[in-house]
Amino acid sequence: MIIHHPILGPRDAQEFVYLGDESLIDRPDGMSAGIEEFHDYAYNRTNPAGEHRELWYHEQGDRSWLVVTRNTVTHEITKVELARDVARAKGRTK
Amino acid sequence: MANLHALTALGAREAAVITVGPLTITERFDVALASVAARRGRMADLAKAAKAAGLPLPDPARWQGGTPYSAFWTVPEMWLVEAPFASHELIEGMLKAALDDAASVTEQTDAWVALDLAAPDLAPLLERLCNVDFRAVADGYATRTMIEHLGCYLIKHGAGAVRLYGPRSSAKSLVHAIELAAHSAW
Amino acid sequence: MSQSHRIDAKVGGGQIDRTKTLGFTFDGVGYQGHPGDTLASALLANGVRLMGRSFKYHRPRGPISSGSEEPNALVELRTGGRQEPNTRATVAELFDGLEAKSQNRWPSLRFDAMGINDKLSPFFAAGFYYKTFMWPKAFWEKLYEPIIRRAAGLGSVTREEDPDEYEKGFLHCDLLVIGAGPAGLIAALTAGRAGARVVLADEDFRMGGRLNAETFAVGGKSGADWAAGVVAELASLPNVRLMVRTTVIGAFDHGIYGAVERVSDHLAVPIAGKPRQVLWRIYSKRAILAAGAIERPIAFENNDRPGIMMAGALRAYANRWGVKAGERVAVFTNNDDGLRTAADLKAKGVDVVAVVDSRQGEEVIDTKGKLGLTQITIRDKAGRTRTVGVDALGVSGGWNPNVNVHSHHRSRPVWNDEIAAFVPGADGPAGLLVAGAAAGGLSTHAALKSGAEAARAAVEALGKQAPYSLPVAEDAPTKVSPLWFVHHGKGRAWIDQQNDVTVKDVKLAKQENFTSVEHLKRYTTLGMATDQGKTGNVIGLAVMAELTGRSIPETGTTIYRPPYTPVAMGTLAGRSRGKEFKPFRLTPSHQWASEQGAFFVEVGMWMRTQWVPKAGETEWRQSVDREVLATRKSVGICDVTTLGKIDIQGTDAGAFLDKVYANTFSTLAVGKCRYGLMLREDGMVFDDGTTARMGQNEYVMTTTTANAVTVFRHLEFCRQCLWPDMDVQLISTTEAWAQFSVAGPNARKLLEKVVDQDISDAAFPYMGAGNITVGGLRARLFRISFSGELAYEIAVPTRYGDALLREMLAKGAEFDPVVYGTEALGVMRIEKGHVAGGELNGQSTALNMGLGKMVSKKKDSIGMVLSQREGMVEENGYRLVGVKPVDPKAKLVAGSHFLEKGAAPVAANDGGWLTSKVYSPHLGCEIALGYLKGGDKKIGTRMRAVNLVGGLDTEVEIISQHMFDPEGERLRG
Structure with missing residues (x-):
């Protein structure tokens, strides 16, 4: 597969490491959330046949974490964003 | 007082020069390296200090030459800086002094083996080593790429001139891979 | 040896160099051929038709094709470590000294003892394995399988190491053209002239495709000469890369194609330093599949004898290689293309004794000839039969567009009535266009036009103009009238010669209700093995359609997957083998x-x-x-x-470490270091190491050797995805410091x-x-x-x-x-008592390791919350303990399980396991660490360490994990 890196353009997926669902960005705060909420965060995922927003790490590249919107059936990639931007848009800071 | 000798990445007192057909691989033991990363929200301060220090901070996927410092982009808001080893063995301290708290600076000199590849046209060699579209990219292109499982930085200085930075501990494996590919390419 | 079947050079020279002679052997017998020959063409030139034995019935077989679709003529090439089985003689380029052997026969090709299978054929029908070898179960591995493997098989594998080198490489282009027949050549030319970066790959050693095998003109000259002219122009363009002997094996995602270049297979031994083959990963913006079409057979009784081949192959051997496959030849066709074979052979002076055209109501219904064809039986329109003595028969059942690569992303081919064949469907790989015969355009003009059109479309999509002009070429329709199998007799009529699948087998599959194409394939093995049904698939499913009264589109078709043709394992490994793994x-x-x-x-x-x-x-x-x-x-x-070393700097470096370590680092004084415990989010221990504070905003983290890369990746995840505004910068310094x-x-x-x-x-x-x-x-x-x-x-x-x-x-x-x-x-x-690999097993908590107090609850850190889950804080959960045998001479084995005295070694009694063991010269005995349920309360007790695999059952004493200097006096000295 080819991932169109927002900074570096088209790069071979071989350079990346796949992690999983984008929702891994949505980590609860450990000082306020309990075990149930963390359990959902760590284990519960949707597993769509179709569009999926997923985390890829450009390990053999610029070390950017990316959010890749990919169709799991056709492998078509429709959007690639820097995960840091996505995290900030979700309100994550420090 | 200790007086320690240095060994090159290929394990010798002197830097190696290896030729295979039209290819010359020159181990560069005279390059000091450090990483420079902008502290959060301090890019403008870093740019100013870098300019004063003669340190270029090129765009993504680019290398830029300068005196005494050259640099190439590696990570968003992070660069690897090259300087002559003889004058800049203490590159980390020199850059820290120049950039103050606008940047995080880390010694990288011995993290890498530096190899200069030279041949009339390096494309037939590089297409056997990595997925860089060498013919298409412009001079000054700098990228990380995998060569025989090793994460390397490749800088194109011309159709026949490339600087490679590979993991120092695997210098022998890297050179071996280049030699094998050279035998095949030419 | 004379080349008895070589056509006189004055009549038809072919594209071989008769000024040079190459010597080679087949089953130890010496023969001669010429540069430009394949092994098959050279053997045929020497009058050798019998080249192999069939998979199941050990029937004598010769080549039926002149290309990579060949199901029959599979041979072993070379000797020693270079021996390669299942190589198609039809594409093996001849070189001086080539040694080839037939396979799947014993003791010899002419007399094969396993030929008895042919007589026992009723027992070997489809479904034979499934029904016969069901019972008793234990017989399968020991008895049935070894026998079947020996009897039904392909070639043998050498036990010696392959001495050759293999390589991998990467190519980039605007347009990849797959196949260099008329469509591919004009596509490459059109795009090349327009300035696009073109890669033109062809599996043959000579570009031109079918043009090399035909006699008709293109642009006023012979097709082969026109092709050579185009190739010469393409070679002069710096933006075009010509790759002969290069098979595109698969279409992968987003314009990536795999291709195998056979760099040295046409040489006795590779040139020193050169690889035997290169596996190229081709990055393309657009691709054109111009892989041509494959002629299909007609099933009739005993249609598998050496000497019976595809009509197109018969004339290819005559036109390209100057070889007459027989002295007296007949043609059996259901379309006009088959008639070309008769005409071309006549022009070469071959005696064409019969042209059997099913459209005229005539059919070949049976053949004779033990080791090669001697006679055919023809039935005319009126039902009268006659026999004709022939030693070669060309059969044409029509042409199937070569859709193989187009279906690699599961695109279903669609039926086209006009050419009575499947053509590529609409949902092929993105960016892949199909041209020429592969797209169903079977005439030369149609191929040229669609090739040029496809190139223009591809190039225009990339923002360039690509005008073209077409040379004049034939545009005759094939006028095919489908005939899948001849209705006659009770004998066997082959559909898939490689797997010995006959019309009868399809009938049996139908009878047992395996009527879907996927079931048909698995039940009969239709379309499996090295040729993947390139000649047999369509006729097999057409027979099923006819038997079930469904149309072919209703019956459907199986699809292809990579690789297009078999790939040597060494090629896939590349240089990653042995010491260079x-x-x-x-x-x-x-x-x-x-x-x-x-x-x-x-x-x-x-x-x-x-x-x-x-x-x-x-x-x-x-x-x-x-x-x-x-x-x-x-x-x-x-x-x-x-040990991994990671430089962590920034004004939030301390706060960041507090997040990623279970214990606290922001309070660490400059100039001090501390042991750090890193958890995964699920609460298990991830890694450990010592981290030092070198300055106010500067830390150096160490990781275990094994986890250096994954810890770094995790830190980047935390930095970019979880806490994106922290002022933290990371870089590895593992290699920078000795x-x-x-x-x-x-x-x-x-x-x-x-x-x-x-x-x-x-x-x-x-x-x-x-x-x-x-x-x-x-x-x-x-x-x-x-x-x-x-x-x-x-x-x-x-x-x-x-x-x-x-x-x-x-x-x-x-x-x-x-x-x-x-x-x-x-x-x-x-x-x-320090933990390492055996204890850091990804399934253990800080509490298990006796480090539970290190997990600070005063701050949020990765894994803190989930480490407190019920199952992970069990009172009697696993605790790290030290272990020594009661008898100092007794042995311990890591992986042994703890059992109470007298307890049976069953899972219910399992108390835990030994994680690491060594011999301690200080204690004078073997010692171990282990996870023991409720271990902290069992210090001083005795248990057993049981290893059923090693036959060990050792009485042990449970002791503190700190087996040496427990007070730590030495390290503070």
Whole structure:
């Protein structure tokens, strides 16, 4: 597969490491959330046949974490964003 | 007082020069390296200090030459800086002094083996080593790429001139891979 | 040997170089051929039709095609380590000295004992395995399978190592053109002239495709000459790369194609330094599949005898290779293309004795000839039969567009009534266009037009104009009238010759209701093995359609997957084999250790010193025990460069470490270091190491050797995805510093001889860290211990590592320092009760390790919450304990399970397991660490360590994990 890196353009997926669902960005705060909420965060995922927003790490590249919107059936990639931007848009800071 | 000798990445007192057909691989033991990363929200301060220090901070996927410092982009808001080893063995301290708290600076000199590849046209060699579209990219292109499982930085200085930075501990494996590919390419 | 079947050069020279003669052998018999020959064309030129035995019935077989679709003529090429089975003689390029052997026969090709299978054919019908070898179950592995494997098979594999090199490479282009027939050539030319970067790949060693096998004109000259002219122009364009002997094996995602270039297969031995084959990964913006079409057979009784081949192949051998496959030839066709064979052969002076055209109501219904065709039986329109003596028969059942690569993303081909064949569907790989016969345009004009059109569309999509003009070429329709099998008799009529699938087998499949194409394939093995049904698939499913009364579109078709043709395993491995399987990482002390004859162990890619034998030591334990005792008695040095080192800087560096470590680092004083425990979010221990604070905003983290990469990746995840606004910068410094552990009572005294600063206990206390100098050289010192001894880790820039080690050994000689390896390191850490690989198994918590108190609840950190889950804080959960045998001479084995005395060795009684074990020279016995349920309450009790695999059942005493110097007095000394 080819991932169109927002900074570096088209790069071979071989350079990346796949992690999983984008929702891994949505980590609860450990000082306020309990075990149930963390359990959902760590284990519960949707597993769509179709569009999926997923985390890829450009390990053999610029070390950017990316959010890749990919169709799991056709492998078509429709959007690639820097995960840091996505995290900030979700309100994550420090 | 200790007086320690240095060994090159290929394990010798002197830097190696290896030729295979039209290819010359020159181990560069005279390059000091450090990483420079902008502290959060301090890019403008870093740019100013870098300019004063003669340190270029090129765009993504680019290398830029300068005196005494050259640099190439590696990570968003992070660069690897090259300087002559003889004058800049203490590159980390020199850059820290120049950039103050606008940047995080880390010694990288011995993290890498530096190899200069030279041949009339390096494309037939590089297409056997990595997925860089060498013919298409412009001079000054700098990228990380995998060569025989090793994460390397490749800088194109011309159709026949490339600087490679590979993991120092695997210098022998890297050179071996280049030699094998050279035998095949030419 | 004379080439008895070579056509006179004056009549038809073909594209072979008759001025040069090549010698080769087949089953030990010497023959001659010419450059430009394939093994098949050269054998046919020598009158050899019989080239193999069939898979199941061991029927005598000859080639039916002249290309890579060949199901029959599979041979073993070469000898020794280069021997390769299942090679198609039809595409094996002849070279001087080639040695080929037939396969799947014993004792000889002409007399094959397993030919008895042919007589027993009723027992070998489809579904035979499934029905016959069901029972008894135990017979399968021991009896049935070995017999079947020997009897029904393809070639044999050499036991010798392949001496050749294989390589991988990467190509980039605007347009990849697959196939260099008329469509592919004009596509490449159109795009090439427009300035696009073009790769043109063809599996043949000569470009031109069918044009090399035909006699009609293109642009006023012979098709072969026109092709040669185009190839010459393409070769002159710097933006075009011509790749002969290159098979595109698969279409992968987003314009990536795999291709195998056979660099050296046409040579006896590769040129020194050159690979045998290269596996190319081709990145394309657009691609055109111009793979042509494959002629299909008609099934009739005994249609598999050597001498019966596709009509197109018969004339290809005549036109391209100057070979007449027989002296007296007949043609059986259901379309006009078959008639070309008759015409071309006549023009070459071959005696064409019958043209049987099913459209005229005539059919071939049977044949004779034990080891090769001697006679055919023809039935005319009126039902009268006659026999004709022939030694070759060309059969044409029509042409199937070669849709193979187009269906690699599961695109279903669609039926086209006009050519009575499947053509590519609409949902092929993105960016892949299909042109020429592959798209169903079977005339030369149609191929040229669609090739040029496809190139224009591809190039225009990339923003360039691509005008073209077409040479004049034939545009005749094939006028095919489908005929799949001849309705006659009770004998066998072959559909898939490679798998010995006959019309009867399809009937049986239908009878047993395996009527879907996917079931048909599995039940009969139609379309399996090396040819993947390139000739047989369509006719097989057409027969099923006819038998079930459904249309072919209703019946459907199976699709293809990569690779297009078989690929040698070595090609897929590339250079990654043997010692070059992966690169090595060498430590700074590697040279010194090599000089001492040290043993090395691979840890990831690192080569670490395992132990360093001294003269007279013959057994590893002697060296390891000595290294341990000498370290604990005086001082030992160990290269610990391999531990991951990550430089963490920024104003939030401390806060960041608080997030990623279970314990607290923001409060660590500058100039100090601390043991850190890193959890995964699920609460399990991820990694551990010592992290030092080198400045207010500057830390150096160490990781285990094994996890250096994954920890770094995790830190980047935390930095970018979880806390994106933290001011933290990361970079690995693992390779930048040569780092040595100096441990033992004399560690400080030794280091004092080397370093420039005061490192007394007062000036450099336990867990101190800082920048120092060694003879003026910048260095780092950490007072940390993994061995339980007074210990330091000293680091210098890597280039000085070798010198530092030699310096320490020389200057500290009075302390008799020893260099120890990973074995002694392991002994000392286990004696001391430190966790490592066996304990950091990804399934253990801090509590399990006895480190539960390290998980701070006062701050949020990765894994903190889930580490408190019910199942992970069990009162009687696993706890790390020390173990020693009651009998000091008894042996322990890591992986043994804890059992109470008298308890049966069953899962219900399992108390835990031994994670690591060593021999402790201090305790004089083997010792181990282990996870034991409720272990913290069982210290001082006795249990059993049971290893059923090793037959060990040892009584052990459960002791504290801190088996050596439990009070830690030595390391603070």
